[in-house]
Amino acid sequence: MSEIVELSIVMPCLNEAETLEVCIKKAQSFLSKNQVSGEIIIADNGSTDGSQAIANKLGANVIPVPEKGYGSALRGGIEAASGTYIIMADADDSYDFENLMPFLEKLREGDDLVMGNRFKGGIKKGAMPFLHRYLGNPVLSFIGKLFFNIKIGDFHCGLRGFSKTAFLKMNLQTTGMEFASEMIVKSKLNNLSISEVPTVLSPDGRTRPPHLNTWRDGWRHLRFLLLYSPTWLFLIPGILFMVLGFIASTLLVIQPVIVEHIMLDIHTLLYTASLILIGFQFILFYALTKIYAVENGLLPKSNRYDKLFKYLNLEMGLILGVLLLLVGIFLSFYGISIWKDSDFGNLNPSQTLRIIIPAVFTILFGMQVIFFSLFFSILGLKNNQN
Numbered sequence: 001m002s003e004i005v006e007l008s009i010v011m012p013c014l015n016e017a018e019t020l021e022v023c024i025k026k027a028q029s030f031l032s033k034n035q036v037s038g039e040i041i042i043a044d045n046g047s048t049d050g051s052q053a054i055a056n057k058l059g060a061n062v063i064p065v066p067e068k069g070y071g072s073a074l075r076g077g078i079e080a081a082s083g084t085y086i087i088m089a090d091a092d093d094s095y096d097f098e099n100l101m102p103f104l105e106k107l108r109e110g111d112d113l114v115m116g117n118r119f120k121g122g123i124k125k126g127a128m129p130f131l132h133r134y135l136g137n138p139v140l141s142f143i144g145k146l147f148f149n150i151k152i153g154d155f156h157c158g159l160r161g162f163s164k165t166a167f168l169k170m171n172l173q174t175t176g177m178e179f180a181s182e183m184i185v186k187s188k189l190n191n192l193s194i195s196e197v198p199t200v201l202s203p204d205g206r207t208r209p210p211h212l213n214t215w216r217d218g219w220r221h222l223r224f225l226l227l228y229s230p231t232w233l234f235l236i237p238g239i240l241f242m243v244l245g246f247i248a249s250t251l252l253v254i255q256p257v258i259v260e261h262i263m264l265d266i267h268t269l270l271y272t273a274s275l276i277l278i279g280f281q282f283i284l285f286y287a288l289t290k291i292y293a294v295e296n297g298l299l300p301k302s303n304r305y306d307k308l309f310k311y312l313n314l315e316m317g318l319i320l321g322v323l324l325l326l327v328g329i330f331l332s333f334y335g336i337s338i339w340k341d342s343d344f345g346n347l348n349p350s351q352t353l354r355i356i357i358p359a360v361f362t363i364l365f366g367m368q369v370i371f372f373s374l375f376f377s378i379l380g381l382k383n384n385q386n
Contacts, residue, residue, distance in 0.1 A: 007031070007038035007104060008083030008164075011091040012073035017049040019093040019205040024058045026097035034101055042091070043077025045069070071172070071179025078167055087161040093205030094127060095159040102197040103161035112166035112192035113183070115152050116159035121198030128201060129214065136218050143222070144181065147229040148188050152196045156180050156221070159199050166192050177217040178224040185228050189300050228299070230289040238282025245275030249361075253354050266353040273361040280365065284372055317373020324366030331359035 009027045013020060024040055031038040042055040042062045055062045065076035078086055085107045089095040095116070106114040123133065141155040158180065170186040172179060187194055204210055226233045251257055252269040293299040335355045339347060 003037055005037055005039050005083040006085060007036050007100075008041055008078075008081035008086045009038060009097065009100070010041045010043060010074065010077040010081060010086055010088045012045060012070055012077065012088075013042045013047055013051050013055070013091050014045040014073070015047045015049045015051060015208075016091040016206070017047070017051050017054060018207060020051050020054050020091050021058065022093055022205070023089075023091045023097055024055065024060050027100075028058070030098045030100050033098075034104075036104065039081070039083060041077045041081055043073040043080075045073040067175065069175035069179075070177050071182070072175040074179060075172060078164075081164065083164065085161060085163055086167065087159070089159040092210070094202050096200060096202070099199075100161075102199075103159075106195050106197060107161050107163060110193070111195045112163055113187045113194045114161040115154065115184070115194065115196040116157040116199030117152070117154040117196045118157050118199055118201040119154055120196075121200045123201045124203060126203045131214055136214065140181075140218070140221050140225070143225050144184065147225055147232050148185055150184060150188050150194065152184070152194060154196070155184060157199065157201075162187075174224065176220050178220045181221050181224050182228075185225070189228075228293075230286045230293070234282045234286035234289060238279045238286060241275050241279030241282060243279075245272045245279060248272035249276065249358075253358060256350070266350055266357065269354065269357050273357055276361070277364060277368070280368065284368075287376065314373050314377035317369055317376065321366045321368075321370035321373060324362045324369060326366075328359045328361070328363030328366060331355055331362065335359060 009031075011020075011023060011027075016023075020042070024042075027040050030036070031040075040060040042051070042060050043065050044052055044055075044062055045065050045068060052062050061080075063077050063080045065073045067076070074088055078088070085104065087100055087103055089097065103114045103116070118128070119137075128137075137154065137156055141153060144150055144155045145152070160183070162183075166187065169190050169192065170183060172182050172186060174182045184194070249269060249272040252264060252266070252272060256263050256265040257268075258264070290299070294301050335352055338352060338355070
């Protein structure tokens, strides 16, 4: 019978001939010295410099991955892995493949995802560009911790370990560098246990420039974090806009507001009323994004998601929308009555627009609530049938 593989060491590879051999030999040394039953998988993403021949000569398992991208290569290699646990790292000799035991020990203890932390383990001189070290990584890690309440200090360490079972639960989809962020976020969203261990980052052993593009890949990480957190992208800004717009509009409906020597009047009221509608649009996008993401398996379903359909239903939306419409119609007739009292002649804009702007606003707001309620109820049919 074939020996059970405990650990698969996966390296993405795209023209890594300069450093691939030393990485494979270090990984083999680790497995041998620590008597770990393992395999080394080279996920080749279309190398043209003979990397495949180097890996085959050293007995590594080469997995061709035709779909381009860092995430694609890793996903192809991980899916082909037969180990209970998987440790992944770049094949540029920046991580020490002979010092993987802290990761394996954490995995054996039951942790689902074990992250390396380069800021705790040490970053050697020239190993990380200034912008990455003091701007990119700290900012993106802070955003990730804030958005998803993940208590790790290095979101983008390329050296990490996880169980094959945990990987399957993550259901990772991205193809580029944002694959690293998706792994952490999906682990958190699926309630997987995450820990970290210090790791040392050494200078890249290659003479050619790295595949990583600072601004492009940094944006892809940020974009992913935003899209996977509709609460921060849509809901919180939407609530903030609506609250600020409502407070400002209420004050301006009562009377003009003077700030030092500047008088804010009906023209400002038009903008503040619009701010409420913009905020409501943000909240609508939050709900629709949440539904789409859950129903397409991008985000896991939660109890709060089920409550969304319980409390936000067609009947409640129609009642609220009709009430807003009635308020708008009443204010419109009140404005017409004022116009009639002046024999439909000239009016004082500062007075009448304090009525007409809220009238138009509530009519528009009411119609949006009604239409959204109808659409939301259609989306909820499937949910109600479950």
